[in-house]
Amino acid sequence: MRLIWTVIWSFLLSLMVVYVLASMTGDEFSLSFAGILTAIFTIVAVVLGEGVIKDDASN
Numbered sequence: 001m002r003l004i005w006t007v008i009w010s011f012l013l014s015l016m017v018v019y020v021l022a023s024m025t026g027d028e029f030s031l032s033f034a035g036i037l038t039a040i041f042t043i044v045a046v047v048l049g050e051g052v053i054k055d056d057a058s059n
Contacts, residue, residue, distance in 0.1 A: 001044065010041035 014037035022029045 002049075003042075006045050006049075007038065007042050010045065011038045014038045016040060 002017060011034070014034040017037060018031075018034040021027075
């Protein structure tokens with residue numbers, strides 16, 4: 001369930017980033033670029049959440 005929410009939030013944040021960048025530069029909105037950013041954000045969040053960042057309660 002965490003992975004599903006991670007993908008949903010990554011997609012929404014990617015859409016926001018692509019929209020703002022396209023508006024600032026005067027380019028057209030690209031859904032494919034939002035998909036690429038979604039994949040990158042999801043991979044980074046999963047790697048950080050599952051591997052790199054450790055919970056201190058395990059002591």
